[in-house]
Amino acid sequence: MKSHYPLVIIGAGPAGLAAATTASEHGIETALLDEQPAPGGQIYRNIESMPTQRAELLGSEYQRGEKLVQLMRSSNTHYFSDASVWSLNGQLELGVLHQGRAHLIHADQVIIAGGAQERPVPFPGWTLPGVMNAGAGQILLKQSGLVPSDGVVLAGSGPLLLLLAWQYLNAGVDVKAVLDVQPMSNWLRAAPYLPKALLAHHYITKGLRYKRDLKAAGVLTRHGVKDLRAIGGGHVQAVDYIHRNKLYSIKTPLLLTHFGVIPQTHLSRAASCAHEWNTAQQCWRPVNDVWGATDIKGISVAGDNAGIGGARTAEHNGRLAAFNAIHQMGHISQGERDKKAKKDLRWMKDELLIRPFLDAMFRPPSIMLTHPTDEEILCRCEEVTAGDIRKVLEEGHQTPNAVKFHTRCGMGPCQGRQCADSVAQLIAYETGTNPRDIEPYRVRPPVKPITIGQLAGMEQNSEE
Template structure:
């Protein structure tokens, strides 16, 4: 592999693929790195090869032509590549047990989004997983969860999972909705924006109607707990109308929304901003993806969750501006080619306030019970961490130094948001004043041998 590129793109989801199509079309050498073995990201996971392409809906099927254009565009796609350090002109990544560095003139971070981890009592038990994880298994391996299933949470993936499970005849015991009716009423203020994408809005309404009509739906569920009931069985207890109740299931799917995957942008020391409605941090960037760090750009859900259509538009816009920056397009040419994508992005942004308000997470759902395991890597419970916070800890990094949450294999990916919520509540601090853990290289676990053997294009470590 060559050691110097015009553009290096981290992430081969809809944003990364669209950007690569633009940069290669205008003659820029482009390297695309992704952890997965196929392009598509989370939303279009295995879209180029899935045998279920026509069963999972038109939104998913729309990713196949994009993936095919990406694979044919001339960009070099490196699958199974874990990026573990980054600077404005150099990227370090591990692939097949070997680390290397490459230089570039522009970096595009398109790492997408992740399902918000919500530490509930029992969430580490076998049979309990995220609704998004179930979706990934269906797309990549045609695997379905064992029934009966209980779905818990608040967000569009709950509706999508309910529709898919009904389609494949997997029994659903109940759908426990944790959102508030008040959110739906507040979302009506943004109804005009919802009609900026009428087909998408009506599709969502259709999924909601199918879920309400075909499954037992329980609204206002809270204080949800899972316990092992028998080998292969789970007992789910919750508080709803009428008091405390229990359900039996083989699988529990949890979902409390989707948040930006910000570890790599924090590692790059980009400026971030707080999404108050959805309660998460995302990188701050302009329409052309430029961050606070020169030569580092972002596109897609890493800069605010807006979905696949918006991510494709953003990727194309960023790709076009990179071409302008590197002398392949004039500003007038860039603007002319960007017209359609700017219209698409405007429609997506007009709809987003409605979705963010409608699916706003309930703050109490994000406060883990004392017995819930918050840091899965170090097996630390919320009660243990709260005691240390009460003794005078005011930042996630401070708690990390004292109790080790965020120091395990996932580097705080699973516990970071919950730690911020606990510190804010215990110390009475505004959430927007508490950044997530400071990201440090390597972003993923590496063997010492990789670092010893690594040679970059410029020098050896």
């Protein structure tokens, strides 16, 4: 790893792969930094070594990633696996931990393409062993071919829930139930966006096929579920819920939940990029233009890092960010950039036609976001409950950073990734304000774990 690259791309998912390939094709020396052992990101995880039968099980959208990875591999991109970025500042200096060694590198342009994370939503029993994110279940399937042996209940809201249920069904898993918590009011909220969504009908057709197959297999599917609870002592044993004013219980050793995804913003916030509240997606996202450029010169965001749009949109985002970076470095004119980007701009616009419909349809119920019981743990790292936070709010400390100071909420190993959204929603509700007016946690380096020894080693290496 050198100390300087003209272009550094963070993340090797669809956006990062497309950006790296595009830049390399134009003769730009590019470093692609990836936390994973192999390229593909979460959506195309393990694509290079995936057995054919399992790839077919995961579907055509997953298989699409093989070509993206091949194109990157055949380019002149400097690809670094096992490389986590623990620092990024406005001077385009990056702290990187690569295979256990710390480095400082500089770039002329940086594209952040770190993707998204599942939205953490606390509910009674969500910290019990045996309760996991649906994304974790999909990682096990993609990475190792592991599936639940004793059945599973899937609960929450969002397209991933339906996809994973369908994948498990085809893998022979006993899918005990799919419990959809989206309120019926979401249908009314989404209806105005349906006509445009139908122009991206391939997404809707695929979703209807998943539903049809699950129904044909006799999988219990409930919509409008309320009061979701995981029940158990040392391990989840059952899932309780209310449907149409009646209490139900399903015995299960495994509950996988999903409530949509939100952008990973730690690096863009550490670099002091401006962020804005996205009401439709109920999350913070970096402020950026169509090229992904932020208000910090030389830093761009691409893919779900810039706002949730899906894998295909991320591809186009990545290429657009790369074209703009190439232009900013003086290798092509603005006119050449616009000409090269014409198809991706059009394709991205087409892909995004369905997004307003999906955002409205799968928006998590506000009661789950704003009404955790006092006993529910919001910060799993520091075991801070909603009651602890309410007590601090009553004392007059009514910002996330003040709550962090008084409770250590957000100061654990995840640096607030698993609690920031929940804390902000709770503060907004309890203080009668809008989430967009709640300043997020301040983010300081290191944004990823690094040891004192690794930092000291970096200093020693620079002296040598």
